[in-house]
Amino acid sequence: MVPAPGRADGTQLELHDLGGFLGLVYRQHKPxxxxxxxxxxxxxxxxxxxxxxxxxxxxxxxxxxxxxxxxxxxxxxxxxxxxxxxxxxxxxxxMVLDAEQRLQEYLAANPEAMAEWKTYFKLKNDPRxxxxxxxxxxxxxxxxxxxxxxxxxxxxxxxxxxxxxxxxxxxxxxxxxxxxxxxxxxxxxxxxxxxxxxxxxxxxxxxxxxxxxxxxxxxxxxxxxxxxxxxxxxxxxx
Known part of the structure; x- marks a missing residue:
């Protein structure tokens, strides 16, 4: 069994003889x-x-x-x-005590900051x-x-x-x-x-x-x- 693309992280892939065919056995990692x-x-x-x-x-x-x-x-x-x-x-x-209010006002007045917030949920120049x-x-x-x-x-x-x-x-x-x-x-x-x-x-x-x-x-x-x-x-x- 071969894992789907991007799903092999944390797994062990082992080579096995499957009735004369070479196969990959997929084992999920469990601590x-x-x-x-x-x-x-x-x-x-x-x-x-x-x-x-x-x-x-x-x-x-x-x-x-x-x-x-x-x-x-x-x-x-x-x-x-x-x-x-x-x-x-x-x-x-x-942050200051009125942090949430300052954030909303700042995002409403700065479209670039709004885009940054939606991408990272943080701001480099955070007014709070x-x-x-x-x-x-x-x-x-x-x-x-x-x-x-x-x-x-x-x-x-x-x-x-x-x-x-x-x-x-x-x-x-x-x-x-x-x-x-x-x-x-x-x-x-x-x-x-x-x-x-x-x-x-x-x-x-x-x-x-x-x-x-x-x-x-x-x-x-x-x-x-x-x-x-x-x-x-x-x-x-x-």
Whole structure:
């Protein structure tokens, strides 16, 4: 049996003698339960140690946000988690309090920005960002540090597809939505170390599909090891 074009990711193709004919046997990749248990254990261990190590930085960032903008230091949003279940994702607040109103007004007045938003669901020149501290946190991705709490409560993993809001996920084909919902979302992932915000919906789908179908502990370790460099380079982050 030969897989359809574009469906061979995460599979094993083996040559077999099929009654005198040479055939390809197509096997779908399925993670071993012990590997999944190891991933879960690594998540808990690393998230706990990281929270302790970054606690002074978390307190300093929270204070900087409070000094730079009125309102809370932390922000949460309901996003789509594993099995399509809604989860509350935590971040440092990098936007002004009336962010949604500013976004709608800006998009209505700037057709080019509207086209950029529909392609990436992000803006390079975002009018909602808190000047100074907000821009720094977005470029460095340090705004996502509070998601270590999501890892500890089991709603997220260290590595996996980013948890998207429902309006973002709905832009993808139903088959990909189902595939994406099969994995626990992560703080970092294959898309983040490859394209970050420079990747449009097509790139996001391709990279997330590759990760989910080819998942292994080694791939997770590679992504985790590559993440600090990507954060320092700030490429594709805004």
């Amino acid at each position: 071993h339960p012990l590997q999944l248990a190891a991933k879960y254990g690594i998540d808990k261990l690393v998230a706990g140690v990281a929270l302790l190590a970054f606690l002074p930085a978390i307190l300093a960032i929270a204070l900087a946000i409070k000094l730079g903008s009125a309102g809370p230091a932390f922000y949460s949003q309901i996003r789509v988690g594993q099995d399509g279940k809604p989860i509350r994702v935590w971040k440092f607040r990098t 960002i808190i000047p100074g501290v907000g821009s720094f946190l977005r470029k460095s991705s340090l705004d996502e540090l509070p998601q270590l709490f999501n890892v500890l409560n089991g709603t997220m993993s260290l590595v996996g597809p980013r948890p998207f809001p429902a309006y973002h996920l709905e832009q993808f084909p139903p088959a990909f939505q189902r595939l994406r919902n099969s994995a626990r979302p992560g703080i970092t992932g294959y898309w983040q170390i490859s394209a970050r915000s420079d990747g449009d919906l097509r790139v996001q789908e391709a990279l997330d599909t590759y990760y989910i179908r080819n998942w292994s502990l080694w791939l997770d370790l590679h992504i985790m090891a590559s993440t600090p460099y990507v954060m320092l380079a700030s490429k594709g982050a805004y």
